[in-house]
Amino acid sequence: MRDKKEIEAGGAAIDVLLKHPDVKRVTANINPDLTSRRTSVSSKCKVFTNPYTRLVSDKNYIFDIHPESERQLPDIIKNQVQKVVFEDAPDFEKTDFEKGYKKKRNIGIVFSGGPAPGGHNVIAGLFDAAISTNPENKIFGFLKGPDGIIENEYIEITKELVSQYKNTGGFSMIRTGRTKIDTKEKMDLSKRNCKKLELDALVVVGGDDSNTNAAFLAQEMCKDNIQVIGVPKTIDGDIQVRDLKGNSLCAMSFGFHTAARAFAGSVSNLCTDSGSDIKYWHICKVMGRVASHLALEVALQTHANVTLVGEELADFVDEKRIQKAEEKGDVDYTAYGMTLRNLSRMICEGIVERAKAGKNYGVIVIPEGVLEFINEIQTFIIKFNTIIADYNAKHDTGFHADFSMLEDKLRYLRKLAQESKREGRISVWNTRDDELFNDIPSFFQEGLLMERDSHGNFQFSQVETDKVLMRMVKEYLGILKEEGEYKLGIEKNWYEKTMEKGNLDPDEYGPVLFDNHENGEYLLVRPSIISLITLKQALIDKGLIKKDDLIPDTVKTIYRKSDPTFKTQTHFFGYDGRGSEPTHFDCTYTYNLGLTVFSLIANGATGQMAAIKNLEFEFDKWEPVGIPIAPLMHLEERKGKMSLVLERSVVDLNSNAFCVFKALRKKWLAANSADDNYRKPGPIQLTGNSIDDRPLTLVLNAVDIL
Ligand code: FBP
Numbered sequence: 286m287r288d289k290k291e292i293e294a295g296g297a298a299i300d301v302l303l304k305h306p307d308v309k310r311v312t313a314n315i316n317p318d319l320t321s322r323r324t325s326v327s328s329k330c331k332v333f334t335n336p337y338t339r340l341v342s343d344k345n346y347i348f349d350i351h352p353e354s355e356r357q358l359p360d361i362i363k364n365q366v367q368k369v370v371f372e373d374a375p376d377f378e379k380t381d382f383e384k385g386y387k388k389k390r391n392i393g394i395v396f397s398g399g400p401a402p403g404g405h406n407v408i409a410g411l412f413d414a415a416i417s418t419n420p421e422n423k424i425f426g427f428l429k430g431p432d433g434i435i436e437n438e439y440i441e442i443t444k445e446l447v448s449q450y451k452n453t454g455g456f457s458m459i460r461t462g463r464t465k466i467d468t469k470e471k472m473d474l475s476k477r478n479c480k481k482l483e484l485d486a487l488v489v490v491g492g493d494d495s496n497t498n499a500a501f502l503a504q505e506m507c508k509d510n511i512q513v514i515g516v517p518k519t520i521d522g523d524i525q526v527r528d529l530k531g532n533s534l535c536a537m538s539f540g541f542h543t544a545a546r547a548f549a550g551s552v553s554n555l556c557t558d559s560g561s562d563i564k565y566w567h568i569c570k571v572m573g574r575v576a577s578h579l580a581l582e583v584a585l586q587t588h589a590n591v592t593l594v595g596e597e598l599a600d601f602v603d604e605k606r607i608q609k610a611e612e613k614g615d616v617d618y619t620a621y622g623m624t625l626r627n628l629s630r631m632i633c634e635g636i637v638e639r640a641k642a643g644k645n646y647g648v649i650v651i652p653e654g655v656l657e658f659i660n661e662i663q664t665f666i667i668k669f670n671t672i673i674a675d676y677n678a679k680h681d682t683g684f685h686a687d688f689s690m691l692e693d694k695l696r697y698l699r700k701l702a703q704e705s706k707r708e709g710r711i712s713v714w715n716t717r718d719d720e721l722f723n724d725i726p727s728f729f730q731e732g733l734l735m736e737r738d739s740h741g742n743f744q745f746s747q748v749e750t751d752k753v754l755m756r757m758v759k760e761y762l763g764i765l766k767e768e769g770e771y772k773l774g775i776e777k778n779w780y781e782k783t784m785e786k787g788n789l790d791p792d793e794y795g796p797v798l799f800d801n802h803e804n805g806e807y808l809l810v811r812p813s814i815i816s817l818i819t820l821k822q823a824l825i826d827k828g829l830i831k832k833d834d835l836i837p838d839t840v841k842t843i844y845r846k847s848d849p850t851f852k853t854q855t856h857f858f859g860y861d862g863r864g865s866e867p868t869h870f871d872c873t874y875t876y877n878l879g880l881t882v883f884s885l886i887a888n889g890a891t892g893q894m895a896a897i898k899n900l901e902f903e904f905d906k907w908e909p910v911g912i913p914i915a916p917l918m919h920l921e922e923r924k925g926k927m928s929l930v931l932e933r934s935v936v937d938l939n940s941n942a943f944c945v946f947k948a949l950r951k952k953w954l955a956a957n958s959a960d961d962n963y964r965k966p967g968p969i970q971l972t973g974n975s976i977d978d979r980p981l982t983l984v985l986n987a988v989d990i991l
Pocket of ligand 1: 519
């Protein structure tokens with residue numbers, strides 16, 4: 286054994302230690318798991334086993350085309366769904382088609398928006414297809430997102446790079462960014478740089494905003510013969526495409542499965558911890574800027590006790606408030622949606638029910654974007670988007686630069702409200718808005734007023750939604766305690782044993798202490814007993830002790846046990862899942878997306894989004910397609926004005942996945958003496974039993990019971 290001091294002092298011994306093969310092996314960046322990931326070969330859809338593919342337009346898919354889309358995207362609006370098929374003509378290789386297919390191409394690719402596991406495999410698939418078709422083809426990766434196109438920053442993708450990053454998570458190979466190419470100047474620079482690189486095609490791997498960008502780039506670069514192809518990326522799962530008849534063309538964006546599985550893994554571990562230590566409620570906020578697809582999938586994967594689904598909350602109508610208002614003859618039907626107060630009460634119901642069954646612990650899943658579906662908050666978000674956009678349109682410096690402190694922002698809002706009152710005009714911000722907003726805790730006010738992202742989206746991930754909600758939950762639980770409603774059920778056996786140990790008769794005290802002494806498995810202290818004082822009074826009233834006696838210690842112990850403390854641990858799952866190593870599903874999906882991209886390019890498509898149809902079924906049913914982007918667009922409020930954007934897909938409350946969740950959530954709440962129903966999704970791996978896993982949401986939605 287070497288002298289420890291010698292090692293710590295950085296003497297000669299440390300060099301010897303660092304050179305030891307075991308030390309080298311365990312401190313290397315590369316481990317066996319990474320090596321096997323990098324070398325794992327993805328299966329190809331059958332059509333890609335052929336050297337060439339063709340595109341066949343399918344007129345059966347129809348979309349509800351927005352007139353604004355027709356006006357702004359005239360050259361790509363008539364695009365149709367294209368199926369990738371293989372050519373089997375015997376003299377095929379001698380045709381012009383082959384020459385066109387094999388011609389030397391330069392293709393640029395860019396990642397745009399948040400990372401999503403599987404992106405590297407899109408590049409790998411595109412690279413492999415391009416090089417195997419013509420070894421002279423070149424793929425260029427624009428660096429750090431759309432800024433790379435605007436600033437002409439790129440690298441050439443090589444075989445070595447592809448092997449280094451294949452099947453690994455993140456977008457580290459070329460990085461990503463959120464810049465939007467939304468001005469003439471940025472568009473001109475992009476076009477100039479694509480031409481400088483002699484690009485035949487540009488591939489935009491991104492979410493709804495980035496595919497919107499892809500459509501505008503396709504329109505703009507049509508005349509220059511530069512094709513633009515989009516790829517549906519986002520862990521949020523909100524790029525899902527169906528035609529007007531409900532036919533699914535893209536059941537899920539890539540990255541969703543991995544992120545959901547990563548979140549579910551952590552949430553499931555917390556379920557285990559919570560059920561072991563039985564003292565915490567774990568509050569798990571999971572990413573998903575708007576839609577609650579990730580939260581729903583995590584619920585299906587883990588059976589957490591309570592999961593909120595934003596889309597369901599948006600559907601909520603407060604009938605009681607409507608009735609009260611009707612009685613007063615004062616009904617404003619737009620003002621009876623879900624409020625933060627309603628929501629906190631709904632959460633409390635679950636907590637109180639479980640407590641009655643002796644369970645003062647559990648796991649709650651909250652979607653990051655839940656506020657978007659809360660009527661009162663959404664109104665604030667929309668109003669602020671408009672106020673900030675109006676201000677920025679008139680000032681060189683911008684709203685956030687001019688009003689850096691919350692106080693400054695509030696003062697500006699107050700000024701707007703007072704102006705509108707003084708001038709007696711309808712304004713986006715009036716004194717009532719100001720009053721309501723001033724009731725909100727300041728950290729939350731700050732969150733609602735913070736800077737929007739480059740696409741004008743409200744940055745939900747930066748707001749401590751969970752903190753806001755939990756503060757309200759705690760407050761309401763306090764009220765319920767005062768009302769004697771929030772009590773921890775006492776196990777009958779434990780009660781009897783404890784009383785006998787304290788030489789007291791459980792049957793004598795039981796009816797005085799508990800509501801359900803006769804038949805309860807978990808005994809509930811009477812609602813009128815809410816303190817030691819009220820406890821003593823109850824014992825005196827029933828003659829169990831005298832006025833001057835003390836409450837027996839055993840009875841005090843039992844009472845204290847029935848008085849729950851609501852202890853929480855909050856967690857945010859988002860960036861971790863975005864950076865996770867992709868699942869087998871996402872690896873295969875994205876590699877085939879890359880192959881599809883090349884087929885679309887080699888066959889002259891532009892303004893299309895590469896997709897794989899039938900993802901919800903087994904791999905041999907997967908069908909690569911090109912989906913026209915322009916017909917999927919509609920008008921939405923962005924940065925305070927209506928803009929043409931790709932429509933996001935939110936959770937369908939009639940889908941099988943949601944209906945199953947709704948039917949089983951009482952079981953998963955497990956507010957009874959039985960065990961919890963937690964499910965363990967297992968680790969993310971490329972091999973093993975789970976390799977055929979796909980999102981449970983997709984599996985359920987594909988079940989046909991008719
Ligand atoms: P994309 O839509 O670009 O895929 O990003 C989605 C997302 O991961 C959301 O879930 C989250 O709200 C947001 O990115 C976080 O953004 P940022 O990386 O800017 O913090």
